[in-house]
Amino acid sequence: MPKIDLYRNVHMGQRARLFTLAIDLGAADISQSGAATELAHRCLAMTQELREHADHEDTFIHQLLRERAPEAADALDAEHIRLDAAFAALDERARALPDTPVEALPDAQHALYLALSEVISAYLSHLHLEETVAMPALWEYAGDEELSVVLAAFRSSRTPEQALTDLRRMLPALPPAPRAAIVRGVVETTPDQAAGTLVAVSATLSPDQRERLYDDLGVPEVWALQGARRA
Structure with missing residues (x-):
C-alpha cells in the first residue's frame, strides 16, 4: 500500500497552475480590453488560494509536525517570511495594474510578471522543503493511522x-x-x-x-x- 503523502498531489496541481499563470501573464496582449483586469484578478486569486492552503496546512498538518519534528516545523515557519513578502508585493502590483495608464501598461505587465516569478521561486522552495523534509519526518515520527486522521479531518472540513x-x-x-x-x-x-x-x-x-x-x-x-x- 502506498504511503500517505499529505503534500504531493495538491502541490503538483499548484505548480502546474503557477507555471500556466506565468506563461499567460508573460505572453498576454495587455492592450486588449479587460486584459489587465483579468490578469490582476488571476494573480490575486492565486495568492489568496496559496494563503488559504497554508492555513489548511497549519491547521491540519503542521500541528502534528511541531509535536513530532519541531526542527522541520521551524524550517517551514522561517520560509513564511519570504513567502509573505512575495505575496504582498505581487498583490500590490496586481491591484495597481488595471488603473495603469495605457502607455505604462507594458512595463507594469512585466513588473507584475517579475513579482509572480519571485512568488514562484519562493513557493517552489517551500514546497520542496515540505516534500523532502516535512513529509519524511512525518513518515518517521507519525504512523499511518495518525496521517489518515489528518487527511480525514481536512476532507471533512471541506464543503x-x-x-x-x-x-x-x-x-x-x-x-x-x-x-x-x-x-x-x-x-x-x-x-x-x-x-x-x-x-x-x-x-x-x-x-x-x-x-x-x-x-x-x-x-x-x-x-x-x-x-x-x-x-
Missing part, C-alpha cells in the same frame, strides 16, 4: 463545492494512474450519481486526459455524458 474545486485544480497535473485512483474513490462514494460525479470532477481535464481516465475506469465516455444529462 462539496470546495472538494470539487480541489479536485478540478489537482487532477490535470497528475499522472493517469493516481488520477484514476482518486476519481474512482470519489465516484464510489456516490454510486447513485456516478455518471454526474465523473463528469463534474473531470471538467478541467484535457480531451486526451479525460479519454484516458474513462479508459482506466473502464467506462465509456458516452455513458457518463448520458448519465449527466439524466441527473
Whole structure:
C-alpha cells in the first residue's frame, strides 16, 4: 500500500497552475480590453488560494509536525517570511495594474510578471522543503493511522463545492494512474450519481486526459455524458 503523502498531489496541481499563470501573464496582449483586469484578478486569486492552503496546512498538518519534528516545523515557519513578502508585493502590483495608464501598461505587465516569478521561486522552495523534509519526518515520527486522521479531518472540513474545486485544480497535473485512483474513490462514494460525479470532477481535464481516465475506469465516455444529462 502506498504511503500517505499529505503534500504531493495538491502541490503538483499548484505548480502546474503557477507555471500556466506565468506563461499567460508573460505572453498576454495587455492592450486588449479587460486584459489587465483579468490578469490582476488571476494573480490575486492565486495568492489568496496559496494563503488559504497554508492555513489548511497549519491547521491540519503542521500541528502534528511541531509535536513530532519541531526542527522541520521551524524550517517551514522561517520560509513564511519570504513567502509573505512575495505575496504582498505581487498583490500590490496586481491591484495597481488595471488603473495603469495605457502607455505604462507594458512595463507594469512585466513588473507584475517579475513579482509572480519571485512568488514562484519562493513557493517552489517551500514546497520542496515540505516534500523532502516535512513529509519524511512525518513518515518517521507519525504512523499511518495518525496521517489518515489528518487527511480525514481536512476532507471533512471541506464543503462539496470546495472538494470539487480541489479536485478540478489537482487532477490535470497528475499522472493517469493516481488520477484514476482518486476519481474512482470519489465516484464510489456516490454510486447513485456516478455518471454526474465523473463528469463534474473531470471538467478541467484535457480531451486526451479525460479519454484516458474513462479508459482506466473502464467506462465509456458516452455513458457518463448520458448519465449527466439524466441527473
